[in-house]
Amino acid sequence: MHNLLLENIAENVHLTAEEQETIKKYFIPRRLKKRQFLLQEGDICDRITFVSKGTLVSFSIDEKGNEHAISFAFEGYWVGDWVSLYGHEPSRLTIEALEACELLQIRAENQELLFTKVPAYERFIRIHHQNTCMALQRRLEGSLGLCADEKYDRMIKQSPVLAEKLPLGLIASYLGVSKETLSRIRRQKFAYS
Amino acid sequence: MHNLLLENIAENVHLTAEEQETIKKYFIPRRLKKRQFLLQEGDICDRITFVSKGTLVSFSIDEKGNEHAISFAFEGYWVGDWVSLYGHEPSRLTIEALEACELLQIRAENQELLFTKVPAYERFIRIHHQNTCMALQRRLEGSLGLCADEKYDRMIKQSPVLAEKLPLGLIASYLGVSKETLSRIRRQKFAYS
DNA sequence: CGCGGGTTTGATGATGCTCAAGCCCGGTGG
DNA sequence: CCACCGGGCTTGAGCATCATCAAACCCGCG
Numbered sequence: 001m002h003n004l005l006l007e008n009i010a011e012n013v014h015l016t017a018e019e020q021e022t023i024k025k026y027f028i029p030r031r032l033k034k035r036q037f038l039l040q041e042g043d044i045c046d047r048i049t050f051v052s053k054g055t056l057v058s059f060s061i062d063e064k065g066n067e068h069a070i071s072f073a074f075e076g077y078w079v080g081d082w083v084s085l086y087g088h089e090p091s092r093l094t095i096e097a098l099e100a101c102e103l104l105q106i107r108a109e110n111q112e113l114l115f116t117k118v119p120a121y122e123r124f125i126r127i128h129h130q131n132t133c134m135a136l137q138r139r140l141e142g143s144l145g146l147c148a149d150e151k152y153d154r155m156i157k158q159s160p161v162l163a164e165k166l167p168l169g170l171i172a173s174y175l176g177v178s179k180e181t182l183s184r185i186r187r188q189k190f191a192y193s
Numbered sequence: 194m195h196n197l198l199l200e201n202i203a204e205n206v207h208l209t210a211e212e213q214e215t216i217k218k219y220f221i222p223r224r225l226k227k228r229q230f231l232l233q234e235g236d237i238c239d240r241i242t243f244v245s246k247g248t249l250v251s252f253s254i255d256e257k258g259n260e261h262a263i264s265f266a267f268e269g270y271w272v273g274d275w276v277s278l279y280g281h282e283p284s285r286l287t288i289e290a291l292e293a294c295e296l297l298q299i300r301a302e303n304q305e306l307l308f309t310k311v312p313a314y315e316r317f318i319r320i321h322h323q324n325t326c327m328a329l330q331r332r333l334e335g336s337l338g339l340c341a342d343e344k345y346d347r348m349i350k351q352s353p354v355l356a357e358k359l360p361l362g363l364i365a366s367y368l369g370v371s372k373e374t375l376s377r378i379r380r381q382k383f384a385y386s
Numbered sequence: 387c388g389c390g391g392g393t394t395t396g397a398t399g400a401t402g403c404t405c406a407a408g409c410c411c412g413g414t415g416g
Numbered sequence: 417c418c419a420c421c422g423g424g425c426t427t428g429a430g431c432a433t434c435a436t437c438a439a440a441c442c443c444g445c446g
Contacts, residue, residue, distance in 0.1 A: 060334050068337040070330065082326045092334065119312060122319060129322035133275045136329035137263065141253050141285065143336050144261040144369040148434070168393065176337040178435050183394055341402065361425065371403055376426055 001029055005050050005104050008076055012127045013120040023121060026114050027104040032056075038079070038095040038103070045084035045091050047105045051077045054101025057170060058093050069174035071135075072098075072162065078128060098166075148177045149185045194222055198243050198297050201269055205320045206313040216314060219307050220297040225249075231272070231288040231296070238277035238284050240298045244270045247294025250363060251286050262367035264328075265355065271321060291359075341370045342378045 002024045009015060009023070027050065032038060038056060039045050056073045058081065070093060073079035084091035085108060106114065115122040142154050152175060156163055162171060172182040195217045202208060202216070220243065225231060231249060232238055249266045251274065263286060266272035277284035278301060299307070308315040335347050345368060349356055355364060365375040 060337075062338055066338055068334065070333065070337075081330075082323060083330050086323045086327055115316070122316065123308070126315060126319040126322060129319060129326055130275060130279045133322055133325050133329060134279055136326060136333060137276050140263065140329060140333055140336065141261065143333065144263075146255065167391095179393080180395085180436080181434060184434095187394080360423095372425080373404085373427085374402055377402095380426080 001052065001102075002027060002104065004052050004076060008050070009121070009124050013124045015118075015120055019118045019120060022118055023114065026106050026110050028106070030103045030105055032097040032101040032103060034097055034099050036097050038097065039081060039084075039091055039093065041092060041094045042090050043084075044088065045081040045093075046109075047107045048078060048080045048085070048111060049073075050104040051075055051079060052102040052104055054103075055098040055165065056095055056101060057098055058095045059173065060092050061094065067173055068176065069170055072166065072170075072174070074161075074165075082132070098170075143176060148175070148181050149188070151175045151177070152182065152185050152189075194245065194295075195220060195297065197245050197269060201243070202314070202317050206317045208311075208313055212311045212313060215311055216307065219299050219303050221299070223296045223298055225290040225294040225296060227290055227292050229290050231290065232274060232277075232284055232286065234285060234287045235283050236277075237281065238274040238286075239302075240300045241271060241273045241278070241304060242266075243297040244268055244272060245295040245297055247296075248291040248358065249288055249294060250291055251288045252366065253285050254287065260366055261369065262363055265359065265363075265367070267354075267358075275325070291363075336369060341368070341374050342381070344368045344370070345375065345378050345382075 005027060006015065006020050006023065015023070029052075030049075032054070038049060039058075041061060051073050053075055055075075056079055058070045058073070058079065059067045060070060061067055071079075079095060081091040081093040081095070083089070084093070111125075115125075138158070142151055146154065155171070155175060162174070166174075168182055168186075169179045172179040175182065177185075198220060199208065199213050199216065208216070222245075223242075225247070231242060232251075234254060244266050246268055248268075249272055251263045251266070251272065252260045253263060254260055264272075272288060274284040274286040274288070276282070277286070304318075308318075331351070335344055339347065348364070348368060355367070359367075361375055361379075362372045365372040368375065370378075
């Protein structure tokens with residue numbers, strides 16, 4: 001159950017056997033069925049989640065009720081609403097299981113404890129946040145001033161997995177275009193190949 | 194010179210006098226004149242910069258030659274291209290001084306040393322990255338599926354300072370709209386108030 | 387068989403970009 | 417002191433892109 005988690009951490013920092021045990025103790029397993037919510041808009045996100053199995057999507061809902069996919073989490077990913085978690089404010093995000101999921105969670109205050117008990121873990125989280133920053137910055141660069149089909153190309157180049165695993169509607173929402181537009185773009189691309 | 198830096202760090206973590214001295218040693222002062230570049234597209238960003246005085250803008254340039262402001266850095270801010278820094282790849286960002294600046298810089302490899310010498314500094318950087326994640330996520334939420342005037346409203350609400358300090362063209366680029374559109378939006382808002 | 391979801395396709399309209407011209411204002415040089 | 421210049425901002429007209437609405441389609445499933 002916790003193996004993938006420890007492997008994931010060990011990719012970036014070294015952990016002694018003892019540290020591994022300590023970390024294990026803090027992460028509590030949880031299951032989610034398809035369409036269940038990990039977090040709902042308005043809740044305060046007070047824990048960090050590692051995905052052992054399954055897929056989730058985080059999205060925000062605007063005033064008109066449209067959903068905008070912010071990010072996806074596959075096996076081996078971490079998920080949570082950083083804004084809510086670190087800002088201690090109600091989340092504007094909703095996080096939903098796209099399929100049955102197996103998760104490992106640590107509560108924010110326990111993570112603080114773990115930081116001091118296992119400094120390597122704090123280092124790992126720092127590195128993880130660096131990567132998150134990178135991903136968000138890339139995403140932002142793409143979303144400013146690219147037209148719809150350029151965004152799609154870019155996404156395909158960066159993570160072709162998304163296009164295969166996810167339904168069209170979600171990808172459209174992720175790119176910030178309507179599903180009709182994305183459908184037309186795909187047809188175009190197909191004609192040329 | 195280093196006071197603002199130490200204050201900035203001390204807002205989040207406690208530092209002993211000795212640690213403060215250590216940190217000081219690693220941060221090298223640098224000045225930039227108006228319009229000088231801190232980083233140019235294609236360079237590898239190998240240092241982190243703290244702004245003691247002045248204002249800078251980071252922007253990316255798309256295929257058509259349009260500039261897109263990614264973020265601004267004022268006094269007390271940190272600036273750098275995280276993608277390039279942590280990914281060790283050529284930067285797609287350019288960072289330019291909007292006015293005369295006084296900066297403090299630490300090289301990436303020295304920062305790694307500093308992490309082990311002063312764990313509190315590593316903690317500070319982790320917290321800083323958390324905040325960066327938050328800011329980027331907020332920005333992304335805003336840039337997806339908000340129309341031009343909503344984006345402007347949102348920006349005004351979140352950081353009215355920007356609207357005062359920065360020329361219209363830069364704000365437009367930050368919001369991902371043309372300067373003409375932003376000009377029209379402002380006129381509209383003005384008419385209502 | 388009929389239902390529902392995800393997807394496709396078409397027609398229409400709004401939003402916002404582009405291009406082009408003019409304006410305002412501060413700086414510079416005659 | 418004034419004329420000129422240039423950068424930033426405004427304003428207008430036309431046009432491209434893309435969202436919206438509506439209808440049909442496809443396919444797996446009860």
